Amino acid sequence: MAVTLSDYTQSAKPGAYGGSLGYAQKTGISGFASGWVGVALDEYGNYQNPTEGRQGGPGAIAQSVALRGSGSGTVGYRWLAGTANLTTFGAKVGIDNRASKTPAPGYRYQVIVDARNDAGGVTSISVNRDTSGAGTAYSSLISVPNIYDAAKAQNFKQDSVPNYWQISFSGSTGDSYNIHEIGALRICAQSMLSPTAGVLGGFNIIDEAYARDKYDALRGHIYTKLVGTSFKLNVAALNSDKSDIESTYASGGDKSVKVELIDDSGASSCNVSAVSCSSCGKQVIATQTMTFKKMEQATDKGFKKSADFTLNKAYSRVIARATEGKTVACSTDAFSVRPLGAALVASANASPPSASSLPKIRAGEPFELEAKVASSDGYTGVLKLFSEKLTAQVSSQGDTVETGGLAGTLTPESLTVNAGPVSATYSEVGYAYLEPGTYRDDDFTSVDSENGDCVKESVSNTLSGGKFGCSIGNTTRLPVGRFIPYRFDTELTKGCPAGDFTYAKQAFPIRVSAKNFAGSVTQNYAGAFAKQVTLSDGNVTGLGEFNPKTILSSGFSLGATPALIAAGPTQPITTSFVFSSPPQPPTSVKLRATDTDGVTSQGYTEGETNIYSGRLWLGNAHGSELLPLPIPVEAQFWQAGGYWATNSLDNCTSFQISAVGLSNPTQNISLCKTQFSPSGTLTLSNGRASLRLTAPGSGNNGSVDLALNAGASASGKTCVSVSESNASAANLPHFLPNPAGRASFGVRKAPLIYRREIY
Numbered sequence: 146m147a148v149t150l151s152d153y154t155q156s157a158k159p160g161a162y163g164g165s166l167g168y169a170q171k172t173g174i175s176g177f178a179s180g181w182v183g184v185a186l187d188e189y190g191n192y193q194n195p196t197e198g199r200q201g202g203p204g205a206i207a208q209s210v211a212l213r214g215s216g217s218g219t220v221g222y223r224w225l226a227g228t229a230n231l232t233t234f235g236a237k238v239g240i241d242n243r244a245s246k247t248p249a250p251g252y253r254y255q256v257i258v259d260a261r262n263d264a265g266g267v268t269s270i271s272v273n274r275d276t277s278g279a280g281t282a283y284s285s286l287i288s289v290p291n292i293y294d295a296a297k298a299q300n301f302k303q304d305s306v307p308n309y310w311q312i313s314f315s316g317s318t319g320d321s322y323n324i325h326e327i328g329a330l331r332i333c334a335q336s337m338l339s340p341t342a343g344v345l346g347g348f349n350i351i352d353e354a355y356a357r358d359k360y361d362a363l364r365g366h367i368y369t370k371l372v373g374t375s376f377k378l379n380v381a382a383l384n385s386d387k388s389d390i391e392s393t394y395a396s397g398g399d400k401s402v403k404v405e406l407i408d409d410s411g412a413s414s415c416n417v418s419a420v421s422c423s424s425c426g427k428q429v430i431a432t433q434t435m436t437f438k439k440m441e442q443a444t445d446k447g448f449k450k451s452a453d454f455t456l457n458k459a460y461s462r463v464i465a466r467a468t469e470g471k472t473v474a475c476s477t478d479a480f481s482v483r484p485l486g487a488a489l490v491a492s493a494n495a496s497p498p499s500a501s502s503l504p505k506i507r508a509g510e511p512f513e514l515e516a517k518v519a520s521s522d523g524y525t526g527v528l529k530l531f532s533e534k535l536t537a538q539v540s541s542q543g544d545t546v547e548t549g550g551l552a553g554t555l556t557p558e559s560l561t562v563n564a565g566p567v568s569a570t571y572s573e574v575g576y577a578y579l580e581p582g583t584y585r586d587d588d589f590t591s592v593d594s595e596n597g598d599c600v601k602e603s604v605s606n607t608l609s610g611g612k613f614g615c616s617i618g619n620t621t622r623l624p625v626g627r628f629i630p631y632r633f634d635t636e637l638t639k640g641c642p643a644g645d646f647t648y649a650k651q652a653f654p655i656r657v658s659a660k661n662f663a664g665s666v667t668q669n670y671a672g673a674f675a676k677q678v679t680l681s682d683g684n685v686t687g688l689g690e691f692n693p694k695t696i697l698s699s700g701f702s703l704g705a706t707p708a709l710i711a712a713g714p715t716q717p718i719t720t721s722f723v724f725s726s727p728p729q730p731p732t733s734v735k736l737r738a739t740d741t742d743g744v745t746s747q748g749y750t751e752g753e754t755n756i757y758s759g760r761l762w763l764g765n766a767h768g769s770e771l772l773p774l775p776i777p778v779e780a781q782f783w784q785a786g787g788y789w790a791t792n793s794l795d796n797c798t799s800f801q802i803s804a805v806g807l808s809n810p811t812q813n814i815s816l817c818k819t820q821f822s823p824s825g826t827l828t829l830s831n832g833r834a835s836l837r838l839t840a841p842g843s844g845n846n847g848s849v850d851l852a853l854n855a856g857a858s859a860s861g862k863t864c865v866s867v868s869e870s871n872a873s874a875a876n877l878p879h880f881l882p883n884p885a886g887r888a889s890f891g892v893r894k895a896p897l898i899y900r901r902e903i904y
Contacts, residue, residue: 146186146316146325148256152179153309153596156360160222160315164191165199167315169213169222172198176222177313178360181304182292183213183222184256184272188240188323193227200224201299208232208239210254210272210286214296215304223301226287235284236276241325248326253280261335263306267291280329308597347387348467350404350476352598353377354611357448362390367465367480368612369590369599372522374485375453380404380435380467382447383474394447395437402469404451406431409464409479416464422475425466431456456482459524459617462592480598481590483613484522485606486620487562489579490515491569495627497576498538498546500673505742506571507631508553509662514569516560516584516619528560528584528618531602535583538576538626543673546624550575551668553661560584574659574667574704575674576626581605585618630659630667630704630744633678635736637752638709638717640879644794646731648759648782649689649724651879654717655680655752657696657738658705666704675701676740680720683735683751689724691736721879728758728783758783759792759879763805763836763851763886770846770890774819776836780829792832799828800875804854805836806861807869812847814890817864819849824865838888846891855880 147166151157158178161171168183169192170176177183185192190207201224202211211227232239242249255273262268269290273283289295296303312332316325351365353376358365362381370376380402382394394400408428409415415425431454437445456463465476492513495502506512518524537550553573560567571577582604593599594615603614636656640647647653657678659670675698680691696718700706706718722734736752739745764777780795802821810816818841827834836851854860856878863872 148184149177149313149315150181150310151177152307153311155179156364157311157313158360162317164194164197166192167317169199170219175218176216181215185211186240187211193224206230212287223299225295226289228286238276252276255283260306266293268306347383347472348474349381349383350465350467351379353379353450355379359389364477366478366596366598367476369480369593369615370482371606371613372459372482372484373457375455377453378451378465380449380451390447392446395439395442398439400437400469401434402467403434405429405466406454407464407466408460409462416475422466423473459484459522461589479592481593483590483617484518484524486604487528487618488517489584489619489623490517491623491625493625497624497626498543500543502627505627505629508572508574508628508667509570509631511568511570513566515566516562518562520563525562526586526589528586530558530584531582534580536578536580537573540575540669540672540674548578571628572661574628574630574669576624579619579623581620582616582618585616587616589617590615629742630670631662632660632749633738633744633746634658634660634750635738635746635752636709637736637754639754641795641797643796646755646757646794648757648879649727650721652719652721654709654719655736656706656709668704670704671701676742678738678740681737683737684733686732686734688729688732689722691720692723693720722756724758730783730785732756761880761884763853763884765887767889767892770841771843772840774838774888776886776888778834778836780832795829795832799826800877801873802827803863803865803873804875806852806854806863806872807849808861809850810847813845814841814847814849817867817869818845820864820866841890848887848889850887852883852885855883
């Protein structure tokens with residue numbers, strides 16, 4: 146005999162007789178319908194024999210236990226594992242005791258299938274036996290840690306575990322006969338489902354997708370139907386013991402059968418028993434009478450398709466009832482009738498993917514969204530949001546609809562059908578696409594979805610394998626938009642962070658970030674959905690403006706301009722503040738950003754800095770040609786009192802001394818008779834520093850002019866060694882025009898060569 150696990154959604158149909166034991170195929174005979182595994186207790190021994198059309202196995206082994214895998218029709222059901230003759234090892238007792246006059250040996254067997262890790266590709270199966278009779282001393286006969294690996298080792302692919310199994314028992318012999326009894330049967334599982342049927346009556350009603358078949362007639366299902374869409378049902382007349390189709394029904398004369406559809410929602414289903422079916426007082430929602438004709442009996446053979454039914458209202462659970470005379474029977478299966486779908490309507494209805502269409506809604510700002518179903522459908526359920534169905538317009542494309550953008554967060558989490566508009570929000574920029582099934586109800590048709598009588602998580606109204614989608618939801622894509630940032634935030638790095646100021650005309654890094662209501666960066670603000678941004682003084686001093694004062698849309702990537710600190714080749718955007726009428730006393734300015742859609746940083750985070758009108762001063766110096774000569778350098782700013790003063794906060798300004806050019810040597814001084822020493826980098830401390838020229842030596846009196854190449858380009862020569870070289874650029878354009886001074890050697894500070902005072 147064999148214990149079979151098969152797909153619950155398919156009617157149980159045994160396989161071939163003889164050594165196939167009702168599970169495996171045989172030449173010209175199909176194996177068990179949708180069989181997943183067959184466990185054989187094989188007294189005769191041919192279950193492991195690759196003969197008669199069976200595939201795989203070591204050969205005939207009597208008194209053995211063996212497994213065969215999944216199959217369909219005459220393909221598959223391949224050998225997976227098996228024991229040797231049980232009389233040759235262990236207890237040395239086989240499957241059956243042929244000499245016994247009473248049932249013997251009465252051993253207990255366990256078949257354990259563990260599919261809890263099937264999602265990870267692991268399902269184990271084992272067969273154990275207890276020869277003690279107590280049921281407490283099981284020993285292993287077969288252990289397959291992973292049926293998929295075992296199948297691969299036999300060069301075939303084992304089918305995936307179905308949603309639900311049904312357990313069947315079969316047995317067969319060849320030319321002989323035998324008797325096997327099953328006692329103390331126990332079935333343990335994580336969950337058990339009973340069929341949606343009770344006791345069969347004189348008829349069964351099944352879906353029109355089924356062909357005439359004994360097993361389908363007894364246990365076939367009725368699939369989900371659509372409101373306003375016609376369908377037919379197959380009515381099968383059953384024989385007296387309800388084990389097969391009564392093929393001679395109507396052979397003696399025409400038979401009129403009334404077929405009713407009953408709204409079976411609520412408690413106490415009417416198809417749980419013959420009594421509840423015949424006495425059911427629930428609402429009949431459709432009726433037709435069909436005739437099994439004597440003249441058509443040879444064709445119908447007790448199995449006939451009804452005329453069209455059309456239900457114009459949604460029902461969560463419907464059963465069919467057939468009545469002929471005193472014979473009344475209900476369908477073993479219930480089904481649902483769902484609306485064709487829900488229409489989603491949004492006030493955010495700009496035409497995608499245009500980056501200028503109206504209306505425009507700030508990201509995170511409420512707009513209206515509602516779900517509608519024809520009131521005549523009688524459905525007022527709740528559609529849940531399935532955000533994985535949400536897509537977004539790619540920001541690089543503003544001419545044709547193209548998904549691939551970052552899909553933001555959409556609210557609300559659910560919509561009650563026909564409850565009117567509700568407040569909705571979306572967290573990103575551009576356009577969101579509510580793809581079919583973004584809002585849907587997966588529960589209304591649970592009577593079907595749990596049994597595979599519709600396509601799960603689908604809102605399709607097109608048959609697939611004879612089945613519609615299970616879900617009620619939007620069946621078409623709904624674009625919503627155009628969404629723009631809720632606000633900008635601006636940041637800046639001050640020209641001299643330690644001193645808390647920036648010089649006028651000094652370039653400093655800035656960053657503008659587009660954000661939604663919650664303060665998260667809207668990453669789709671880029672490409673077609675980014676706009677040109679204008680920079681202005683948020684303090685509205687009116688004393689100047691930023692230069693440059695615009696950021697092109699191309700400056701934005703993933704919702705922001707580059708970071709303030711350079712990352713590899715990516716450099717931050719810089720700007721400067723220029724006074725209209727310099728010099729001006731220290732002035733605080735805020736970095737305000739506003740784009741052409743009106744998105745602004747006003748009222749939100751804005752970078753701020755003090756702007757100083759500044760200059761760099763090189764002093765004139767004179768001294769002996771025999772001594773090194775210091776030349777003062779000073780950063781100055783314009784005081785509110787109307788004069789230049791030392792900027793003691795400046796510990797930031799620095800430049801290469803090679804940026805100071807030397808020119809116009811006079812008298813006995815020639816270029817590079819005096820050189821800068823040290824000649825590296827000069828950094829101001831509290832706004833001051835000194836350049837140092839070496840002593841030109843005795844007899845080398847005269848002067849030389851100094852000028853700092855403050856800008857980005859340089860001219861002239863410098864002396865950082867005894868040989869002249871080209872001057873470099875200081876890259877301090879905010880100190881233009883070039884500060885200059887003169888160094889004079891051999892010039893006395895007073896008319897006296899030597900003075901001595903005696904008291």
